[in-house]
Amino acid sequence: MKKGFSLLHLMLLILISLILIRFDRISEISNQLASWIGLLFTDFNSAWSQLNLSLFDDFMSIIILLHVIVITLLFKNNKLFNTKITLLGGSLILLTAAILFAPLISNQNPNFFTDVGTTKLLPPMSSKKVFSTTECTSHNFNPGRCKKCGLSINNENNMVFADSCYLSGTNFCFFQKGTKKTLPLASIITSENKPIVKNAHFILGTDQFGRDVFSRVLYGARVSILIGILATLISLTLGISLGFWAGFSNSRVSIVLTRINETFLLFPMIFLAIMILMFFGSNFLSIVLVLGLSGWMGLFKIVKEEVIKIKSKDYFLSSKALGIPKRDLLFIDILPVIAVPITVNTLFQFGNVIIAESALSFLGLSLSSDFPSWGTMIENGQEYIRHAWWLVTFPSLALVLTLLLSNNFAQFINKKLDPRI
Amino acid sequence: MKNLIKILTRRILTSLLILYLIISYIFILVRLAPGDPTHKFISPDLKSEYVKKVQESFNLDKPILSQYFTFISNSFKGDFGYSFNHRIKVENVISEYLPVTLIIALLSLSIQLIASILLSLAAFKSDGGLLDKLLSRASVISYALPTFVIGVFLVMIFSVYLNVLPASGIQSYNHGDLSFIGKILDYAAHLTLPLITVSLVGTAVFYKYLRDNLATVKNQQFVLFLKANGYSENKILLKHILPNSILPLISIAGIEFGILMGGTLLTEVIFGIPGMGRLTIDAIFTNDYPLVIGCAFTSALFMILANLLADIVKIIINRNLNIEGALA
Numbered sequence: 173m174k175k176g177f178s179l180l181h182l183m184l185l186i187l188i189s190l191i192l193i194r195f196d197r198i199s200e201i202s203n204q205l206a207s208w209i210g211l212l213f214t215d216f217n218s219a220w221s222q223l224n225l226s227l228f229d230d231f232m233s234i235i236i237l238l239h240v241i242v243i244t245l246l247f248k249n250n251k252l253f254n255t256k257i258t259l260l261g262g263s264l265i266l267l268t269a270a271i272l273f274a275p276l277i278s279n280q281n282p283n284f285f286t287d288v289g290t291t292k293l294l295p296p297m298s299s300k301k302v303f304s305t306t307e308c309t310s311h312n313f314n315p316g317r318c319k320k321c322g323l324s325i326n327n328e329n330n331m332v333f334a335d336s337c338y339l340s341g342t343n344f345c346f347f348q349k350g351t352k353k354t355l356p357l358a359s360i361i362t363s364e365n366k367p368i369v370k371n372a373h374f375i376l377g378t379d380q381f382g383r384d385v386f387s388r389v390l391y392g393a394r395v396s397i398l399i400g401i402l403a404t405l406i407s408l409t410l411g412i413s414l415g416f417w418a419g420f421s422n423s424r425v426s427i428v429l430t431r432i433n434e435t436f437l438l439f440p441m442i443f444l445a446i447m448i449l450m451f452f453g454s455n456f457l458s459i460v461l462v463l464g465l466s467g468w469m470g471l472f473k474i475v476k477e478e479v480i481k482i483k484s485k486d487y488f489l490s491s492k493a494l495g496i497p498k499r500d501l502l503f504i505d506i507l508p509v510i511a512v513p514i515t516v517n518t519l520f521q522f523g524n525v526i527i528a529e530s531a532l533s534f535l536g537l538s539l540s541s542d543f544p545s546w547g548t549m550i551e552n553g554q555e556y557i558r559h560a561w562w563l564v565t566f567p568s569l570a571l572v573l574t575l576l577l578s579n580n581f582a583q584f585i586n587k588k589l590d591p592r593i
Numbered sequence: 594m595k596n597l598i599k600i601l602t603r604r605i606l607t608s609l610l611i612l613y614l615i616i617s618y619i620f621i622l623v624r625l626a627p628g629d630p631t632h633k634f635i636s637p638d639l640k641s642e643y644v645k646k647v648q649e650s651f652n653l654d655k656p657i658l659s660q661y662f663t664f665i666s667n668s669f670k671g672d673f674g675y676s677f678n679h680r681i682k683v684e685n686v687i688s689e690y691l692p693v694t695l696i697i698a699l700l701s702l703s704i705q706l707i708a709s710i711l712l713s714l715a716a717f718k719s720d721g722g723l724l725d726k727l728l729s730r731a732s733v734i735s736y737a738l739p740t741f742v743i744g745v746f747l748v749m750i751f752s753v754y755l756n757v758l759p760a761s762g763i764q765s766y767n768h769g770d771l772s773f774i775g776k777i778l779d780y781a782a783h784l785t786l787p788l789i790t791v792s793l794v795g796t797a798v799f800y801k802y803l804r805d806n807l808a809t810v811k812n813q814q815f816v817l818f819l820k821a822n823g824y825s826e827n828k829i830l831l832k833h834i835l836p837n838s839i840l841p842l843i844s845i846a847g848i849e850f851g852i853l854m855g856g857t858l859l860t861e862v863i864f865g866i867p868g869m870g871r872l873t874i875d876a877i878f879t880n881d882y883p884l885v886i887g888c889a890f891t892s893a894l895f896m897i898l899a900n901l902l903a904d905i906v907k908i909i910i911n912r913n914l915n916i917e918g919a920l921a
Contacts, residue, residue: 431607435614438851438896443858443873443889447619450877451626527739531859534741535874550745557749564749568742575737 180253182262183244186269187237194276198237201230201275226281233275240272260584263577271394278387280372282544290333290348291374291382293560299373300333301346304361337369377562379552385562388544389570395543396526396574399460403525406464408518411471416502418472419479426476433472441466445528449537459538463525471517478510512589519582523575530571546571597908604904608897612890616668617661619889623882624657630677630880651677664886673890674883678876683887686872691891693763694861694868697784698853701791702846708792709799714835716800717807729804732797744790744863751786759783761865787864791857795849799842806838840907847903851896 191198208231211219247253255261270277291300337346343354344367360367376385418429445462452458482488488505496504532538533547546567553563631648639647652660652674667674673683716725752760759765763783764776771779810816811834819829858870865871869888876884 431611431614434607435611435618438611438893438900439615439618439889443892444622446874447622447626447877447885451622523737530739531741534859535862547741550742554745557745557753561749564745568746571739572734572737572742575739576734579733579737 176256178254179257179261179265180244180248182257182265183240183253186265187241187244190237190269190273190276197276198234201234205231205234226275230275233273236272237276260577260580263573264581267393267397267574267577270390271397274387274390274394278384278390280384280387282383282388282391284383290335291372291378292380293556293563294374294378294382295560296377296385296562297375298377299371300335301337302331302333302370302372303337303344303346303367304331305355306359306361333372337367339367376566377560379549379560379563380556385549385566388549389546389566392544392546392549392567393570393574395539395545396529396571399456399463399529400522400525402460403463403467403529404518404522406460407467407471407521407525408514410464410468412475412507412514414468415472415475416479416506419476419483420498429472430476433469436466437469441528445532446535446537449532454532454537454539456539456543459529459532463528466528467521467525470521471514474513474517475510478513479506482506482509512586515589516582516586519578519585523578523582526571526575526578601905604901608901612893612897613665615893616886616890617665619886620661620664623880623885626880630882668886668890673887676876676884676887677881678879678884683883686884687869687887687891690867690869690872693866694854694857694870697787697791697857697860697866697868698850700784701788701795701853701857702850704788704792705795705799705849706842706846708796709803710835710839712796713800713803713807714830716804717811717830728800732800735793735797736801738794740790740794741859741863743793744786744860747786747790748863758786760786763866787857787860787866790860790863791853795853798849799845802842802845803838806841807834810834810837843906844903847899847906851899854892854895854899 204227208219208222208227211222244253294300332346332348334346334348335350337344339345339357342357344357344360345352345354347353357367362368374384374386376389379385379388414429414433418426418433445466448462449458482505488501491501491505529538530545530547530550533545534551536548536551538545538548549567550564550571553560553567556563631651631653635644635647652663655663664674671684675681676683676686679686712728716728719725748760751758759782763780765771765779765783768776768779816829816834819833854869857866857868858873860866861868861870862874869891872884873888873892875881876888
């Protein structure tokens with residue numbers, strides 16, 4: 173076994189720190205999962221109707237966490253786990269962990285509007301006290317503040333965010349933006365006669381609606397990477413199949429395909445993407461399709477040229493003479509030969525797709541705010557650039573680091589696989 | 594030479610075909626899109642005969658196929674019709690916005706070339722030294738920077754916090770009162786940040802190519818021969834190694850110019866520059882059919898011209914190059 177900080181150590185470090193720091197959250201979700209599974213056996217329909225995307229997400233992250241723990245312990249002597257870790261590998265694992273365990277790492281839902289009155293545009297590393305009250309149930313909002321009870325309060329679950337709070341007799345006193353307010357203790361939700369007061373930490377601050385920037389950046393990684401992977405898969409399929417077709421078939425088909433390829437190449441793709449999204453609305457599928465369609469040209473060229481080169485090689489001619497069907501020729505004789513340039517091109521394409529996706533969301537043409545995207549966050553943060561630097565900085569940092577990671581990974585693969593170097 | 598002309602004619606003809614294909618795609622896409630551009634010009638109380646008249650004035654009342662054929666035959670004459678929003682000919686609208694983008698693209702391309710040549714020469718001089726390593730790291734990082742991130746950060750640093758350069762527009766409100774030199778300085782101040790934004794990534798790409806080429810050419814036989822004949826290092830570098838390394842850059846520069854003509858879009862949006870990108874986006878957002886097609890035509894035309902020009906220059910510079918190979 174090699175010495176030094178290995179992959180196994182990093183994974184154990186991540187898992188242990190995750191479990192230690194976020195033990196409350198993990199146990200909460202586990203309880204939820206257990207009760208949900210119990211409900212599934214007694215009353216299937218209501219359990220099924222309760223399942224929404226965020227709940228499913230929470231459950232999946234717990235299940236994946238258990239699997240990762242089991243796999244790490246089972247295969248701890250595996251060679252892969254004991255290789256020495258590099259900066260590249262370490263960051264890749266961190267990114268994967270951030271994507272898989274986002275519901276466990278982040279404090280709150282990325283779309284949770286905390287409270288516009290007291291928690292909007294908080295700087296990084298600030299924290300607030302949170303407690304719930306039953307003082308007033310139906311709020312009448314004057315922007316930011318309820319007219320009836322005079323509190324700055326969250327509308328949905330009556331949560332109050334305060335700078336500090338203390339108990340004096342039967343009254344509960346707290347400060348909101350420097351003004352002291354009191355509520356009777358009876359109206360505060362308590363356990364064993366003590367008010368339940370939690371700390372809410374905003375590591376990277378909050379945005380103009382009081383949403384936590386940290387969780388938005390974290391969830392934004394999922395959106396960007398999922399779109400990147402799906403769009404790259406589409407361009408990969410298109411590029412390889414059309415390139416193979418153009419290289420393999422007669423000259424007429426080849427010329428038509430090459431002209432189509434040139435048209436796409438000469439057409440400014442961001443233009444086409446904007447038009448399609450603008451005219452036909454932007455949902456997840458259309459963004460993936462547009463980005464996938466706009467990225468197959470490079471692969472097409474590579475595959476076509478390589479296929480034409482291979483076509484005159486002896487081994488290929490002999491396979492063809494043996495009567496092997498075309499599909500098998502592609503998978504046996506051609507794909508293994510062109511695997512390296514395809515892999516490298518695909519990885520670079522992945523970076524380009526992420527850039528294009530965030531550029532589209534920067535122009536306001538991407539998904540709705542239910543899906544926090546880095547580009548959208550940067551675009552929104554631009555308006556508050558004078559007062560809140562963190563709104564722009566952290567999403568940009570995440571975006572640039574991800575791109576650097578994918579480019580470096582592509583170069584690493586290129587070096588590893590290229591026989592000439 | 595005869596061969597060259599034959600290939601060039603073929604090339605120009607296919608380019609025309611591609612141009613025609615592109616505007617046809619756009620025509621179809623635009624017509625498939627939901628939304629009626631005449632809608633905002635029609636009051637709900639208007640009588641139906643007047644509604645017809647409004648639609649007639651936009652040439653949207655005829656069947657789609659005949660619209661397509663008139664459009665195609667007009668477009669070959671260079672006539673794209675009247676813009677719905679600007680109410681003047683599309684060509685006139687574009688000729689108003691095109692110069693800004695053209696100037697930015699040309700300036701940016703020259704900045705990219707000059708900066709990358711100077712930087713790669715400096716890196717080449719300190720072969721393997723600190724500067725070389727630093728620059729290669731910087732080029733890798735700037736390759737991963739999206740344009741709009743660069744733009745937003747430049748605005749944040751230089752316009753908001755340091756307050757030294759203007760954040761938007763291409764001239765100040767008192768531009769007319771300034772002296773001649775003042776006007777030039779005003780333009781320069783407004784264009785500094787957009788030009789940096791547009792040029793940074795391209796500079797990194799050019800730098801990488803040029804640095805690699807310099808290293809390759811340096812190891813070739815003729816350099817050794819020159820050295821043996823006692824030429825000075827600087828003379829060899831500037832007169833022999835550099836020209837030989839720049840050659841492959843020309844075709845990339847052509848493609849880069851084409852990209853710039855269509856790709857300054859985000860920069861124009863961030864810095865509020867009245868160029869083609871802004872015009873295109875506005876046209877798309879307001880369903881201005883003729884203008885959308887005109888913009889797409891212009892940017893595709895420049896892309897094709899830039900590619901063609903790069904190929905021709907490549908052939909002229911290097912006569913020994915295999916013409917078939919260069920244009921394939």
